[in-house]
Amino acid sequence: MMIPTQSERPRVLDIFDAAKEDARPVYIAAPMVRYTKLPFRLLLRSYATDILYTPMMLAHEFVRSSFARDSDFTTHPDERLPTMSPSGKSRKHALIAQFAASSPDDFARAAELISPWVDGVDLNCGCPQSWAIHEGIGCALMASPESVAEMVRAAKARLPRSKSVSVKIRIHPDLNETIRWLEIVQASDVDYITVHGRLRSQRSSTPPDFAAIRKLRAHIRVPMIANGDVYTLASPSAPLSSSQPPSVKSVRQIAELTQADGVMSARGLLENPALFAGFEATPVECVQRFLGYAVKCPIPYPLVLHHVGEMTQFMEGRIRMGKEERKQLMACADLLELLDFVDVKWGLGEKVVLDGNSDE
Numbered sequence: 243m244m245i246p247t248q249s250e251r252p253r254v255l256d257i258f259d260a261a262k263e264d265a266r267p268v269y270i271a272a273p274m275v276r277y278t279k280l281p282f283r284l285l286l287r288s289y290a291t292d293i294l295y296t297p298m299m300l301a302h303e304f305v306r307s308s309f310a311r312d313s314d315f316t317t318h319p320d321e322r323l324p325t326m327s328p329s330g331k332s333r334k335h336a337l338i339a340q341f342a343a344s345s346p347d348d349f350a351r352a353a354e355l356i357s358p359w360v361d362g363v364d365l366n367c368g369c370p371q372s373w374a375i376h377e378g379i380g381c382a383l384m385a386s387p388e389s390v391a392e393m394v395r396a397a398k399a400r401l402p403r404s405k406s407v408s409v410k411i412r413i414h415p416d417l418n419e420t421i422r423w424l425e426i427v428q429a430s431d432v433d434y435i436t437v438h439g440r441l442r443s444q445r446s447s448t449p450p451d452f453a454a455i456r457k458l459r460a461h462i463r464v465p466m467i468a469n470g471d472v473y474t475l476a477s478p479s480a481p482l483s484s485s486q487p488p489s490v491k492s493v494r495q496i497a498e499l500t501q502a503d504g505v506m507s508a509r510g511l512l513e514n515p516a517l518f519a520g521f522e523a524t525p526v527e528c529v530q531r532f533l534g535y536a537v538k539c540p541i542p543y544p545l546v547l548h549h550v551g552e553m554t555q556f557m558e559g560r561i562r563m564g565k566e567e568r569k570q571l572m573a574c575a576d577l578l579e580l581l582d583f584v585d586v587k588w589g590l591g592e593k594v595v596l597d598g599n600s601d602e
């Protein structure tokens with residue numbers, strides 16, 4: 243039997259292997275519509291995030307319109323290059339493009355078009371919004387594993403072997419249904435699976451069901467990622483923010499509880515992008531660095547302000563902003579005003595702003 247060489251299997255699987263060697267789960271930034279755009283991904287990458295997702299893109303639109311492609315997706319040559327940890331260890335990163343699709347042709351063609359710039363594509367089977375279900379995408383796919391398997395097969399057939407094809411799911415009220423779903427989808431050779439431990443009907447205020455994810459582990463033969471309520475790398479001394487549920491678990495606890503190979507965070511990273519690097523709250527340098535990336539890789543200003551508002555909400559100690567100061571921050575009318583505000587408050591961290599590459 244021939245042993246496959248590295249390039250004959252998805253590159254992202256090397257990242258799972260490297261994390262295993264370090265006896266830790268893989269750190270993953272969830273797809274977030276609007277938010278996981280290039281400058282925010284570059285920021286997360288510089289704070290020890292291994293795998294980064296684009297926001298969900300509609301495969302049908304992506305295939306049909308070059309305008310949709312240009313507005314939905316931008317990248318930078320640095321994005322998939324390794325970074326160096328403070329201890330001098332090199333860390334690889336992967337970029338995954340997430341699509342919503344209901345047809346194998348659309349998903350495979352979108353995968354093929356984006357493939358030179360990413361390490362893999364992911365099919366969103368967990369979007370609970372009613373418009374998505376109406377379109378037969380997102381959570382609608384939790385009722386049709388055969389069609390998901392067909393989409394995965396179609397994408398795999400069009401992609402080089404170095405690229406992965408994965409799925410992201412929620413759980414069914416009857417876990418046996420998820421187990422049956424997984425059986426059918428795994429027959430398509432899907433490369434890895436993310437389980438968001440909530441039902442389609444559950445909002446993010448409901449704690450994720452880690453015990454259910456653990457049960458599914460026994461039925462998943464590929465790497466599994468656990469998702470839901472990840473707010474801290476190590477056990478927190480006390481809840482860090484009011485948005486954080488009191489039952490919050492650390493990355494390590496979640497990996498242990500679920501036996502997952504990787505742990506994915508969404509809202510936790512919005513409020514603390516340095517989470518996976520071990521910071522309990524956003525450090526000043528993270529804000530400065532984000533502004534550096536936002537200057538180099540522009541996104542609409544309201545989005546920049548939104549990110550800064552989110553990541554400065556729960557800063558610790560003396561750097562925490564008072565109510566009045568936050569009001570002033572959120573009133574900054576454009577990027578120049580925001581840069582001025584941050585400059586007066588903390589300084590701009592000149593090196594970071596002029597050289598956005600000063601990665602950890």
Ligand SMILES: Cc1cc2nc3c(=O)[nH]c(=O)nc-3n(C[C@H](O)[C@H](O)[C@H](O)COP(=O)(O)O)c2cc1C
Pocket residue numbers: 272273274275276277296297298340366368369410438446469470471472506507508509510
């Ligand atoms: C603002 C926002 C946008 C999201 N967009 C997506 C998306 O594009 N694709 C997706 O699969 N999930 C999306 N999600 C769900 C997250 O990826 C994640 O599954 C969910 O928030 C649970 O993780 P958390 O508890 O760490 O927030 C989004 C969540 C938020 C808060």
